[in-house]
Amino acid sequence: MRIEKRATPSKLAMVAAPLGAIVFTLAISGLLVLWAGAPVGATYVALFKGAFGSMFALSETLTRAVPLILTGLAAAVAFRARLFNIGAEGQLYAGAVAAVAVGGMHGGTGFELPIYLLFPLMLLAAALAGAALLLGPALMKTKLGVDEVVTTLLLNFVMLLAVSYLLDGPMKDPMAMGWPQSVALQGDLELGKLIAQTRLHNGLLIAVGLAVALWLLLQRAVPGFDIRAAGANPRAAAFAGVPVTRTVVLVALLSGGLAGLAGAIEVAGRTSYLTLDMSPGYGYSGIVIAMLAGLHPLGVVASAVFVAGMLVGADSMSRAVGVPNAIADVIVAASLLSVLVASLMTQYRLRRK
Amino acid sequence: MSDVMDILANASFWVAVLRTATPLLLGTLGVLLCERAGVLNLGIEGIMVAGAFTGWLTVYAGHGLWTGVLVAALTGAVLGSLHAWLTVGLALSQHVSGLGITMLATALSYYGYRVSFPKVNTPPTITPFEAMDWLPIPILSDQTALTLLALLLVPFLAWVLFRTPLGLAVRMVGENPQAAEGQGVAVMAVRSGAIIAGSALMGVAGAFLTLSAFNAFFFNMVNGRGWICVALVVFASWRPGKALLGALLFAFFDALQLRLQQSGDGLVPYQFYLMLPYLLSIVALVLVARKAAYPQALMKPYRKGER
Numbered sequence: 001m002r003i004e005k006r007a008t009p010s011k012l013a014m015v016a017a018p019l020g021a022i023v024f025t026l027a028i029s030g031l032l033v034l035w036a037g038a039p040v041g042a043t044y045v046a047l048f049k050g051a052f053g054s055m056f057a058l059s060e061t062l063t064r065a066v067p068l069i070l071t072g073l074a075a076a077v078a079f080r081a082r083l084f085n086i087g088a089e090g091q092l093y094a095g096a097v098a099a100v101a102v103g104g105m106h107g108g109t110g111f112e113l114p115i116y117l118l119f120p121l122m123l124l125a126a127a128l129a130g131a132a133l134l135l136g137p138a139l140m141k142t143k144l145g146v147d148e149v150v151t152t153l154l155l156n157f158v159m160l161l162a163v164s165y166l167l168d169g170p171m172k173d174p175m176a177m178g179w180p181q182s183v184a185l186q187g188d189l190e191l192g193k194l195i196a197q198t199r200l201h202n203g204l205l206i207a208v209g210l211a212v213a214l215w216l217l218l219q220r221a222v223p224g225f226d227i228r229a230a231g232a233n234p235r236a237a238a239f240a241g242v243p244v245t246r247t248v249v250l251v252a253l254l255s256g257g258l259a260g261l262a263g264a265i266e267v268a269g270r271t272s273y274l275t276l277d278m279s280p281g282y283g284y285s286g287i288v289i290a291m292l293a294g295l296h297p298l299g300v301v302a303s304a305v306f307v308a309g310m311l312v313g314a315d316s317m318s319r320a321v322g323v324p325n326a327i328a329d330v331i332v333a334a335s336l337l338s339v340l341v342a343s344l345m346t347q348y349r350l351r352r353k
Numbered sequence: 354m355s356d357v358m359d360i361l362a363n364a365s366f367w368v369a370v371l372r373t374a375t376p377l378l379l380g381t382l383g384v385l386l387c388e389r390a391g392v393l394n395l396g397i398e399g400i401m402v403a404g405a406f407t408g409w410l411t412v413y414a415g416h417g418l419w420t421g422v423l424v425a426a427l428t429g430a431v432l433g434s435l436h437a438w439l440t441v442g443l444a445l446s447q448h449v450s451g452l453g454i455t456m457l458a459t460a461l462s463y464y465g466y467r468v469s470f471p472k473v474n475t476p477p478t479i480t481p482f483e484a485m486d487w488l489p490i491p492i493l494s495d496q497t498a499l500t501l502l503a504l505l506l507v508p509f510l511a512w513v514l515f516r517t518p519l520g521l522a523v524r525m526v527g528e529n530p531q532a533a534e535g536q537g538v539a540v541m542a543v544r545s546g547a548i549i550a551g552s553a554l555m556g557v558a559g560a561f562l563t564l565s566a567f568n569a570f571f572f573n574m575v576n577g578r579g580w581i582c583v584a585l586v587v588f589a590s591w592r593p594g595k596a597l598l599g600a601l602l603f604a605f606f607d608a609l610q611l612r613l614q615q616s617g618d619g620l621v622p623y624q625f626y627l628m629l630p631y632l633l634s635i636v637a638l639v640l641v642a643r644k645a646a647y648p649q650a651l652m653k654p655y656r657k658g659e660r
Contacts (some may be wrong), residue, residue: 331461
């Protein structure tokens, strides 16, 4: 047996493979549901109803998808350039910190500016803060050859401790009765609701818009070509005249910036203040989402909705059927591995020698 | 400053250093073995969680402590086989496969815990390994047998890697798989074997947490230790002896910050002490990077006949 590359992977197979892999994963995960002593069919019905079955469920899923789209895009653009940014979690928090620093209300942290200046300034600060956290590891990778996976990962822990410190002192809300939460954003910085009476906010439009913009950039513009070339083979790219360092900096700005925006938009759209548990691992989920999407920016939107649906649906499924909600994480992680294998099959074929 | 001297003069401090170093050492040796064969294994964080869980569950179910260690090693080996199939067999990205395994193993462990104990709020406990009081060596006599095992593994792994034909084969497939193939080495088999054995060590590293350091399984108990091991391997320049040094150095700073925090005057917020180990890892990576002797084929998938 050996594997050999297919000449042209078919378009149909590229869409069918991930869907087939997810169906396969659900079948395998059924065994785990049986272990928990629950009927498989009813569990999956409850899971999908909880995720997409009503206007409320759908709005909750889409709300959860907003940060996931952004961290998914962050991972996708970095991975395209083979910059393995595992630090989106920390970059998200850096963005949230910057957002509160610019737009915090009482406690004297925020700025007093007209809203049409303050809002873009808040987003810009968040994006720059996220980018700054990735820039160090990116430059250490290109200049010193330090593996960025480990450095970006370690910085997640550093950043969370920094947030913990800020919430203990400098950014602590004096009116929060001792809860470790930051001062709130000025009210007019909060994003409006996309659908009244739900938590779904306009951040969804921003996230989807950025997905389209990133797709166009990667598809049609020179920097997009540079990103892919620098990723494929840095030495050959440099020889061909691609400015590798400039491209790595650009990727760090894009990737870290998107993750930082995720933090600012969570604060502005959902919580209005910063807490230590504001992200249940959105940064890490973003990696899965990007891989599920084959690093395609528009695919990221679809896979973020899928992952968000699993997470939201699992909670109500857990209440209804009694299967632990950790099944959602199992399904998402197993989907990732299955999709990887399936997409390999679309590009390679097994041949008996 | 006198605070620091007091701490260093206290034997219990050094006992804590060696205890903290043990899971790091076991995990680092596991990563080292995988990387010597040319494969990055970012599954370590999840494999440690899974080893901690299955080892603990085995003992909780009434089996012996060593059976628990064995089950944890087997758990690691099974997850390692998955990583080997994905990275060696199918030549998928080693980064992504490893992260996927970390997520899968962590989720499966939490799911398994919740299915086994649906309504329990305080984690059930077991009787963990006891200290080796019979040993006439100070500090080591306060440790458990798993620490001794980890320490003995250092010279053993060094001997295997640098003094046996098997070790030569492992290093060759990590440096130049084409040449190894030419010498008649079964590249795929050696790589897979190294990943499986290394992952078994990671499983034991996790089991140390539940069967020796603590006596229960709880969420987030691995808490980044696996990632630290990945950094420590670079620090150790892929050498077992230096891995021991790195693990001890790291544990030293970790134990020191914990005690400074307790005896602290409140001048430095405790979060900054907690950051130290992570920042030190990054500094160590930068310092070592210049002369780092990466196994040349690390992260490069190997396909027969392709160059």
